[in-house]
Amino acid sequence: MKDLAGAVAPAPPPGSGAGSAALEDEAPTAPSPEHMSGLLSPTRARYLLLVAVLLLAGAFAGRIMHNVLLGSSWGAAMSRCLGEAPTAGTPAEFSDYLQRCTGPAEQRRALVSLAGASVVMTLGVACLWVLPLRLLRRAGPMSVASAQWQERAASVAAEMRVKRAPEVMWGSAWLNQPFTAGRPGRIRIVLPLGVRALPPAQADAILRHEVAHVAAGDVTLVWLTRGVWWALPPVLLVPAVGIVLQVWLQTRRNPLVPTFSHGFLWEYALRAGLLLAVAALVSQLVLRSREHEADLRSVRGRPTAGLEAVLAGQPPRTRTWLQRGLANHPPTESRLAVLRRAHLPLRVSLLDAAVIGLLSAMTMDAVTNMAETGFTGTPLISYARLTGALVAGSLLAVGWGVAVWRGLLADRAAPLPRLALLVLGISMAAGLLVQLERTGTAERGSLFGWSLVATVPLLTLGAGTSSVALARLWGRRRGGPHGSSWGWVAVVGANVALFVGALRIGQDGALFFVTLGWSHMIDVIELSGLYSVSAASTALGLGGVALLALWSALRPDHAIGPPGLPGQMPGLPGQMPALPGRMPALPGQMPALPGQEQRINLYAVTLSGVAAAAAVATRWAVEPPIARHSAVYSTQFDWWTAVCAGLVCLVVLLTLHGAGGLSDALYAAPLATILAAGPLWARHATSWHHPWGAAEHYAIGPLAQLALFLLVLAVPAAFLPTYRIRQRRATLLGALLTAALTTAAVLALLHSGTGLLELT
Known part of the structure; x- marks a missing residue:
């Protein structure tokens, strides 16, 4: 993956002295916020959401193939179960019988659907070797860097806690951008030859930036995301071909006219194309966020002058809106601004909110549908909706909740992200409407009808607002040392409780609206809350959030800041001096009295x-x-x-x-x-x-x-x-x-x- 926005200057002629330029006086900057790695990284959560959506699209293609190949036997099994159902007994007994009878057929349908997702995943994993190799070959004839460069890379990797140091390679004469690629377990950093002619501070900044990508653990995930994206189109094409062949075998006539006159395939093609386009744009958006994280990780606790000099030396570019959307890197001026004000990339942008909402809604509905099919006839059927809410809610908690917390704690003067919250709710509704799973079901809306489009976004918006309020309560405290990782575990747990609970209540409310109708609003409210089958887990989640909020309110001397920050934030220009042992006051704000x-x-x-x-x-x-x-x-x-x-x-x-x-x-x-x-x-x-x-x-x-x-x-x-x-x-x-x-x-x-x- 290309990692620096501009071209690196080619090597100057011998004797120019460029490579021996003395380091300029550089004042150390304040430590930059370290972006959380692993499952607590919002960037990684967004990648996982994207991969999950693409895999679930493959599962939907597998379901269509099941209908093409095994639809007749499945229909016969359903008819037999309905015909043999006992007429006497309670509705609960009838439902239990129907679950047991149709279980094998439904489980077979779920397995065929999972086969579609498995094919996409297998091809995507294969692309982990093919795509990086293709990029390395395009870099031209490469040579292994000297032992000095390998030692420098190993030293930086050890500093960033990378277990296996990447190998440094020199690209061909026409390579002008460094990048990091390779298969899992053997990642290579490929540098242009011109890096050797740069001043030591700038060359070190480029190397540290590349190693920072490896330290973040996102190199393999980036290539897996791209591999799954390339693997999905042929898998989505298989059901269309299967339908055409089925029509030809049944009619022995030209299958194109009757097939393409049917609205299902046109809607399927439109939704599939939209999904692939959205996935491509989202992937580029996350790539740009990842560059900011690599920049901040590479200069954490070190001077930023070297990296700023590399970025400032790039030629200015004028990009159209389409070029900006497809770019792998944010604009140079944006990266420079982030280096000087490290809290900027921690803010959740409108695009971030739209991505999280859109992908989370797609994931929740698709996982719920898959679970309801696969759990039929088993005791797990009562947990089908919870499964969808748990998967989507957990990714929402990290992708939105943790990201908002980091931004608010890094810049406590930041305004309430009202517009981002609104975009989150709107994008959740859009995700439920445009997802591939909804193909051919326009008349009944989403899984539980159109009511799901009304309840889930509303309650998700409430959970997002509550997460922001809890973060502001936490950030209102002053002073104290940087907290341990257990503090952030509590933060993530509270966000999981908020978002999973919101999605679960939204699913229940939508189901009761479909069953009882909108005229029984009071009954729906009671059945979704006081008398809900999930009331115990909902009450437990609210109790945990309340305990964390109460602890935050009554313990103002044990605050934790964003990951990687010391106990005190660096003062902002024009900011009032902080009281000893307490967090500095916000701009224009009087310091809190004891x-x-x-x-x-x-x-x-x-x-x-x-x-x-x-x-x-x-x-x-x-x-x-x-x-x-x-x-x-x-x-x-x-x-x-x-x-x-x-x-x-x-x-x-x-x-x-x-x-x-x-x-x-x-x-x-x-x-x-x-x-x-x-x-x-x-x-x-x-x-x-x-x-x-x-x-x-x-x-x-x-x-x-x-x-x-x-x-x-x-x-x-x-x-x-x-x-x-x-x-x-x-x-x-x-x-x-x-x-x-x-x-x-x-x-x-x-x-x-x-x-x-x-x-x-």
């Missing part, structure tokens, strides 16, 4: 206590007539009372503080729900047959319902301004407003009859 943040956070905790006390007092004072004769109804009123406490706390914080109130609401609202649920459970503690089982229900149901409300309300909260109110006034006004609204909400609940209850 204990000030503690008072702010205790204020949010106070609102939680007020909301819980008002909810419990109102519930104990009023017993609806319908609940006096039914313990089940009384218990459900208790659950909804606890939900009201958390919901009112959330609404009050957003009302008083706007977008800034969401950060504190992440721990204050769940805390209010738990504080209300505890006394309501304890009131009947002596009458429970299984008190700890009842306590589990009192905790899980309300938290799961609150999670749904929090994700939905986080969307408008992202677009609110941030209000600043005096601390004493906010405490008094917040407490009065919380108590009044909680009392009114619980009274309205208790007089609502059975509208919010699950009737038995």
